[in-house]
Amino acid sequence: MRNRFHFTPIAAIAATTLVGASLTACSSETAENAENTEATVSADAAKIIATTGVWADVASAVTGEDVDAIITGDAVDPHHYEPSAKDLARVTDADTVVANGGAYDAALYTVAEQDRIIHAIPLIDAEEAEEHSHAHEHGEHDHEHSHEHAHLPNSLDELEHAWFAPAKVRQVADDVAEKTGGSAEGVDKRISAIEDKLGAVPHVHIGMTETIAAGLVWGTEIHDITPEEYVKASLNRQEPSAAAVAAFLEQIENGELDMLFVNPQSTNSATQRLADAAKAHNVPIVEIRETPPAGQDFLDYFEQIVDQIADIAAHTEPSEHGHEDTHEH
Template identity: 25%
Template sequence: MRAKIVPVLSVGILLSLALAGCSGASSPPKDDGLIHVVASTDVYGDIAKQIGGDLVSVTSIISNPSQDPHSYEADAQVQLSLSKADVVIQNGGGYDDFVDTLLKGANNPGVALVDAAAVSGHDQTPTTGEFNEHLWYDFPTVTKVATKLESTFSRLDPKNAATFAANGASFSSAVSTLESSEAAIRASASGEGAAITEPVPLYMLDAMGLVNKTPEKFSAAIEGGTDVSPLVLRETLALFGDHAVKLLAYNAQTGGPQTAQVVAAAKKAGVAVVPVRETLPAGKDYLEWMTDTVAAISAALK
């Protein structure tokens, strides 16, 4: 598993945090009638916005499309935002532990915390004994998160509960359509082989009935930021020359020489290459992004 996102707060930053906290200059307004939401990534920030609409103010800590969330370093402004939030959304499962760490020092005991891993119902995977934390590729979990947000917003702003319910129903209906698309792919492509560079899309590939043929040591090394052994790399590259897989899903936000070798081998063998991500692509919301990803996988399999 790749290194977790960790907070980095130097003495100077802590001092600036204290000064900012005293002045209140960077604090979001608390009398604007909005529910203030802080999300660890723009994936969850976008889901919150789709449920809350104009009744919520959303701050996404990680929102740069080119940012690798695993290398993110939290700063004092993040903790200040958390200290003023009504609702905080995190992925959990070891993915964004900086939220827990910073919340402990944020002096915000009344904040409502929505944790995707906690509501997912998932446990360790039987093959690796590890938890696949990339939960935004698991549509049942996304629906649970949306439902949790709807109930949380309704509790904080009961007069607008009907609006939150309507927005939640619309969002969940769109996610259900995505699940139907997965099921259609499963009906025609179940058992087909797929390769990955990291476990990012595995929930989606599993739902489509695709079989991950990638050596576990390869994807674990890439996710962990370590070198792949020559033997494991050869085994991975052979998947494409032997036509053991129909597609390669690779994390477009990370890369290195060995990942580049795998992508090049897939292209040379005529195997479709499908990019996946950990944060929103520029100009896309969550539903648009996932619709595009499902469509890309469907096209690759054909």
């Protein structure tokens, strides 16, 4: 069937030219939009970054998008991580940096402007970070930085492993939501459930081969009775003395502990002896890692640890040996 519209050659050429131009314009516009979309996605991805996988998981739960981390996996100890030039460039290019704070990840966040950093505990400057690194590398601890008293710090702001303090996780999640427009409701709900479970744990005595779980037991009836000399060495990242280890072993052998917290990512001959003694005397061991096992989300891991503690406490008779709680929370 013939088209009832009749074009003169000139009109046809004009129409063809117009259609061609239109298609070219649409094609160019589509390509440009695609490029712009890709650029926007890349820009969005670069807007927020975390120093560690733990804080990346918290930020991801708030933003609803995957947040990248500089230090990832469970094979790297963040305490000793030496950032590359590329790592530092990623931090300086980000609009928002989610960090732990303190000396823990200072090698990374100190290159960013402070108003772009969301942090759990107070920040330190580059000079303080260098001094701290030098002191621990050479085993030097002056009076100001040395923990002369073995008791746990008096404030959550003094806890290095802040991600195991429920209140600090909630604080960071709320700050991320405020900064990015995300929602911290899901994280708040999960943290509240964690706090409820920890609050329901009856009075029990624990020992810790490292103070990694200090924030977790803060304000609860879970009392850390680790020998003071051992705690002091742990806080100063020093090898505990033979006497400190012997006192710890005595607690285990005498049945004074209801459970032992061990960080499997930070072990030495002393921690191995303590773990072996706990197994020999049927003292439950709770493994609390510096970072979650590969492929596991931090919030899932946190819930798993708390469930294990609650389960052990529910099936454990409080230690019959009286012991004065020397570690205030």
